[in-house]
Amino acid sequence: MTSSVHEFVAKHRTLERDAAFALLLAEEPVKSAIARSPDLEARLAQDFQRAWVAEHAQTIEIVEDLGDLADIPDLEEPAAPPPTADARATPLPDARFLCPGCGKRALVPHLASGIARVGCAGCGFATENVLSLVPVKETGALEYLFGAGWRRAAYPSLAATVLAGAFLALRWMRL
Amino acid sequence: MKRLRALWRRIRRRFAKNAEEPSAPLGIFGAPNAGKSSLANAFCEDWSGEVLSDVSPVPHETRSVRTRQRLLLTDGTDELLVDVMDTPGLAERVTATDLEAFHGLAKEEALRRARDAIRGMLEAVKALERAEGILLVIDSTTDPLQQVNQVIVQNALRRRTPCIVVANKVDLPGADPQAVARVYGRLFPVVPVSAATRVNLDALYAQMFETFD
Numbered sequence: 001m002t003s004s005v006h007e008f009v010a011k012h013r014t015l016e017r018d019a020a021f022a023l024l025l026a027e028e029p030v031k032s033a034i035a036r037s038p039d040l041e042a043r044l045a046q047d048f049q050r051a052w053v054a055e056h057a058q059t060i061e062i063v064e065d066l067g068d069l070a071d072i073p074d075l076e077e078p079a080a081p082p083p084t085a086d087a088r089a090t091p092l093p094d095a096r097f098l099c100p101g102c103g104k105r106a107l108v109p110h111l112a113s114g115i116a117r118v119g120c121a122g123c124g125f126a127t128e129n130v131l132s133l134v135p136v137k138e139t140g141a142l143e144y145l146f147g148a149g150w151r152r153a154a155y156p157s158l159a160a161t162v163l164a165g166a167f168l169a170l171r172w173m174r175l
Numbered sequence: 176m177k178r179l180r181a182l183w184r185r186i187r188r189r190f191a192k193n194a195e196e197p198s199a200p201l202g203i204f205g206a207p208n209a210g211k212s213s214l215a216n217a218f219c220e221d222w223s224g225e226v227l228s229d230v231s232p233v234p235h236e237t238r239s240v241r242t243r244q245r246l247l248l249t250d251g252t253d254e255l256l257v258d259v260m261d262t263p264g265l266a267e268r269v270t271a272t273d274l275e276a277f278h279g280l281a282k283e284e285a286l287r288r289a290r291d292a293i294r295g296m297l298e299a300v301k302a303l304e305r306a307e308g309i310l311l312v313i314d315s316t317t318d319p320l321q322q323v324n325q326v327i328v329q330n331a332l333r334r335r336t337p338c339i340v341v342a343n344k345v346d347l348p349g350a351d352p353q354a355v356a357r358v359y360g361r362l363f364p365v366v367p368v369s370a371a372t373r374v375n376l377d378a379l380y381a382q383m384f385e386t387f388d
Contacts, residue, residue, distance in 0.1 A: 003208075003234065004273040033276045040282075043272045109293040114271035114286065116293035128268045130296040131322055134303060136329035 002027065005044065009051040021048050043114065100133075101125030107133075198245045201257040201387070202306030204299065206323045207234035207264030207292075209312040210343040213370035215261035219243050221376065228261045233278045235288050237263045238295035240302050253384045262302050263295030265323045303330060308387045309338040311359075315350040315367065319358045328359060337386050339379070342367040346374055 002008045005024070012020045024030060025041065034040050099107055102123035109118050118133070119126040127133075203211045212228035219227045228241050241261045248255040269292045274285035303309075311327050313319050319342075331338040340359045342352035345367045352367035359365055366382050368375045 003277050004268075004270070005276075006268065029279060030276045033279060037275065037282055040272070040275060044276055047270060047272050107297075109290070109297055111271070111286065111290045111293070114289065116269040116271075116289045118293065118297065130293065130300060131265060131267055131326045133297075134265075134300055134326045134330055136326055136333060 005047045006051045006055070009048065009055045013055050017052055020052075021045070024048060046113075099123060099125050196256055198256040198258050199307040199387070200260060200302075200305050201308040201310065202260045202262055202302050203310045203312060204262055204303060204306075204327050205264060205312035206314065206317070206321055207266055208232070209264065209314045209317075210370045211264065211312045212237050212261050214310070214312055214341065214343065214368075215241070215243070215259055217370045217373060217376055218259055219246065221380075222246050222248055227259070233274070233280065233288075234266075235264060235269065235274070235292035235295070237261060238288070238291040239263065240295075240298045248380060248383065250380065250384055253388055255384060255387055257308070257387070260302050260306065262299040263292065265296055265299055265327070266292075267322055269293055269296070303327070306336060308383075309336050310341055311338060311363075312341045312343050312370075313355050314344050315342040315352045315355050316344055316347050319355045324359075328362060332362065338363045339382055339386050340365045341370075341379065343370055345369050346372045 002011065008024055008027075009020065012023060015023070024044070025034065030044070034044075099120035099122060101120055102125070104120070104122045107118050108121050109116065111117070115128055117126050117128045118130060203215050205211050212230045215227045216230065219225050223243065223246055225243070227243050228237055230236065240263070243259045243261075246257050246259050248257065269289045271282070271285040271289040274280045274288055275282055278285075280288065309327065309331050311324060311331070313324055328338070328340075330336070340355060340363050342350075342355040342365055344350055345352050346369040352365070355367075356365040364382050364386060366375065366379045368379050370376070
C-alpha cells in the first residue's frame, strides 16, 4: 500500500501527470481524507507537483549529439531559503549537529507548509532530509569526537588558547 | 576489534571492581513502521517482562528515543548487558499531508505528528552516534534499498559499529527476507524474524551473542 505522495509518484512515474494525479485522488484512503478535509486536495496537488518534478528530474535523457558544451552557461546554485520562523519550533538543548553551511551548532527542526525540515538559524541552510546529516564517510578521531565542522568550530577556542598562552608567557618573562 | 573490545571490558572491570559493570548502548534503527518498537517490546518482554513503547500502524508513533537501561541477556554461558534504545523511524521526508491523506489523521494531529517526528529523527541520528551496537530493522515486504537502510549501513561500516540486519515481518504475505539477505548479507548478518508474532527471535538472540559479545 502507498503511504506517501512521493512513493505514489515513484510507482506511477510512467503515467501522464494528470492521469497519475487523478489516480491518486481515487485511492481509497485519500478519497475519504479529502471528504473529511476539503482543502486537502489543494495541498495534495502542491505536494504532488513537487514530487512529480523531483521524480522526473532524476531521469537522465540520452542525447546523441551534445553540441558544443562550451556554449552552455554554468548553472548558478539557487540560494537556500531561510527557515520559516515557527513559534513552536524549539532548538534541541543538546544538539550536536553542526550546520553544513556555516559550521555553527544552530540547527533547528521546524515545520514549513506542512513539511518537516531542519534549518540553520545562523545562515539559512535548510533540508527536509534528515538522513543527509548522518555521517557516512570515514571520520578522523577529531571529527568523530567533535563533529563534521570541528575545524571551523575549533578556531575561536584555538585563538583564545594561543592568546592566553602568549599572555602567560609574557607575564612569566616579566615583559 | 572484537578482541580489543573484550580486552577493554576486562581492563575496566579489573580497575573498577566496586563500580557497576558498564552496559553497551544498543540502538534499534530503521524506517518508520519497520517494526522497531515491536522488536524493542519483544526484547524487553523476553528479558525483563516489561513493555517499552507503544505500537501503531500509523508512522512516526515513536517520536523520541526510548531507552531500557541495563537489560541483561544471557544464554547460560554468555552475557550481554545492554541499554536498548528504541528510536524514531528515519525517513527522507515527513509531510503532514501524507499523514493526513494516507493514514487518516486530522489536520492538526498530522501537523503535530510531523513536527514531533522531525525532532525525533534528529534524536535518532544522535543515538546512531552513541550506539555501540546496531540492529537495523527492515520491513521485508518493502524495498530493502531504501535510502534510510543504506545510510545506516554505511554509517555502521564507516564507524565499524557491529550491526545485525533484522528482516522483519516475515509472517506477512509478500515478505521477501531473501531480498534483504541478497542486498546486505555480505556486509552484516541478516536474521529473518517477525517481532509481532515472535517468530525466530531465538535465532536473533543467538546472533546478538555472536556479534555484540
